[in-house]
Amino acid sequence: MRSTIPLVLTFLVGIFMVGEYFIPHWRYHQWTAVLLEWGLILAAAAFLLGLFNLVQVNLPKVMNKEEDWGYKLVMLVSLVGTLVVGFMGNTDRLSDGQAYKWLFDFVFVPLNATMFALLAFYIASAAFRAFRARNLEATVLLVAAIIVMIARVPMGEDLPLIGEKLPQFMNWIMDVPNIAARRAIFIGAALGAVATGLRVILGIERSHLGAD
């Protein structure tokens, strides 16, 4: 029973939502829109569960002073602090002078930008490691990467002999093999997604339902 009801529900709702594309009638879409709204409401409610999980996992570690408990304490204090400040600010919380805005501008924005900026360094180290001409495929990858990178740099056009042709090579690489490969991945993934979706809707895959 515990797994039968979810399976039946999954099948009925799944078929109903797949039908949304093939049945354009507004009366049908009235009810699919309602279901989609319910999905959004459930997702919003799950945020509360996430909040509880954060506290449930980290608070005992702080209480028992387990390893790195200090970082967990900082996280919990930030969580509570941001919540309180956000509620206190209400609809004006994004206005200048508000504590919530200050937190956003001087804590969230720099931290977010810093994490993203790490990518510049990580790309350099990953590229240095990965772009070695170990075999034919790696050599093709290396040559294509070098052409695209040099063509993007203004100095590349000043190179003797090949400088003028480089943008054409780069555009060809980006427009032909790059797009062909992306389209192939996209089509293959879409078909895989259809098969996975059908498996879930028809109840063939059940591992997402949990333990019996």
Add this chain to the structure above:
Amino acid sequence: MKLDTLIKFQNMDRRWIFLGMGIAILLPLLFPITLSFNIDERVQSLYDSVEEVPAGSTVFISADFDPASRPELEPFFRANLHHLLRKDVKFVAATLWPSSPPLVMPIFEEITAEYGKEYGKDWCFLGFKDGKELAIKAIGENIPETFPTDIKGNKIADLAVARSFKQAKDFAMIINVSAGFPGTREYVLQIQGQYDLKIASATTAVSGPDYIPFYKAGQLTGLSAGMPGSAQYEQLVFPDGPREGERLMATQAVNVLNVGHLFIIVLILLGNIAFFVTRRVEEAAP
């Protein structure tokens, strides 16, 4: 050069690479250089499609970026606002990213004030809408229901600039400044074909290649990718250079990007040279 040194070089501690990259980025910031660049056809097409919007029309701007993608997309965003406002084009803006409103609202207020534009009459910001693809679908179908009020709590029916627009197709064009998901792909897949919308996109450099097929298929009227795209668009919008007291951020920053690129290219080439020499020596050894 000794074999040991070459092997050490290939396996060096990545912190040396980070240091080199740091220096490569820092030097052009401390000692600015100016490198010229060409305008990409896709960026030109984007500029032209905005140029074609008649004065007095209204466009829909979806500002979907966050602090992380600010360096790449904010320059485009600012230049685009200047482009629209000096042509007397009105706009209705919204966002699908929760961290976007505090970023974009000050920029809207700053730039519209320069042109003497009035909130509610010449522009408005509808705020953030959760739901990702569903929100985009809803924008395609019914804007007043999706955004009953704007970010300041005004009813849509009370905003002269927004009240007569019921669906996305009612706007002259849609400009999507997109840092990822949800963004341009979702706009194209969910509503572009269905309503035959005119959509232009500015996106991060990583996502740019993904949207080239959309541009080639005519689903996007223009595409600006990453900081180079933003710099090129700045050059088109401000052909005579920056206005007094201002900087063209992407145009300046793209020089740093170029030096960074050069550093990576040199690093890769040196790494491969070391790899080949090492392999030759090892193969030749008895």
Add this chain to the structure above:
Amino acid sequence: MKQLLSWMALLALLVALPASAATVTVEVPPDNDGLNLNVVWDEATDPLGWAVLRADGASGEDWTVLKMLPGNARKLSDKVTTNVWEHPPQDTYRYQVVAMRSLVLVDEMEEADRTAAVLAAGTASAIATGSPSAAWIRTGIGAKQYGPLVMLLIILAVGVMMWKFANDVRAGKPVFIRRIPGIDAIEEGIGRATEMGQPILYVPGIDELQDIQTIASMLILGQVAEKVAEYQADIIVSCCIPMVREVADEVVKAGFYQAGFPDAYNPRNTRFISSEQFAFCAGTNGIIYREKPATNIYLGRFFAESLILAETGFVNKSIQIAGTAEATQLPFFIAACDYTLIGEELFAVGAYMSRDPRLVSSLKASDWVKLFVVISLLLGTVLTTLGFPIVNNLFAISGG
């Protein structure tokens, strides 16, 4: 002077003459949801602008200004209602198109004054009537674009083939699945983690539960959790979305139960970090640095955090297996991870690992459809080049 006066009189006459009234028709778009009508009109010359008016019902006289359009416009697609619950569509709508002689700024007027102002400033056409008509099935036949029909047939074909191949596999017919090293490496990675006494880290991507890649990742997590339980290792699942965390928790618990080790399941190992992308990335990096997993498995939808996670795992000397259909992140995973599953290989993991006939049959079915797509692409390219876009029309999808 006389000549100037006569020219001025002629000019005044021209301005005073009404613009000719256009002929208006109302069309129902094909495969319509019953909420759209196309108002089409013709006129040889462009006036200053057009105003489209609408009155609801067969005899309603309450005309409202729908839209002001430029002089070169000849069509308006009208959505008759935006709230079907409170204002369901009526049976009939009446339209008039007004050729404007002078500009009217309707946005600055009260709604009640707009219609009169527009009618006074232009010449109205005859009234055209239209009735919205909703289609129950989208086939594309009306627009001669058969994409929806073909898509329906493909979905049905996948279903039928899945059933047929599942029967074949149960009957003992051999099925070939090519070797995918990345999937083989999952079990090796679990074994490695057990030997080293370190946990496995599983990251199901950062997208919502309804994304198909996240669903696929959840399905794989169940099998991975079962294997982890059999090997008596630990698995840490780091989630970006709260709903995903709840489902992952159930899935991991089920995996441990299936393996016969319910007591080994630890709910604290399935963690929600943050729904903010880089906060999640930082938190997961923290898990990698502190808990030092021997194997990192990244299966799902990833964005900019992919390289940061993979590089951190590399520094930690973990075995890393990644799989995503997000083409923008594949290069980063390929550069930084030991094994990468590309695109549809992510959706094949479940079938590959379990060899369940029903799962293997779906893999085979999607492969046959892929073959059909490849043949269609080749055939379509050749035929379109020769000037016969038959295949194009077969897959074309018309607007809503």
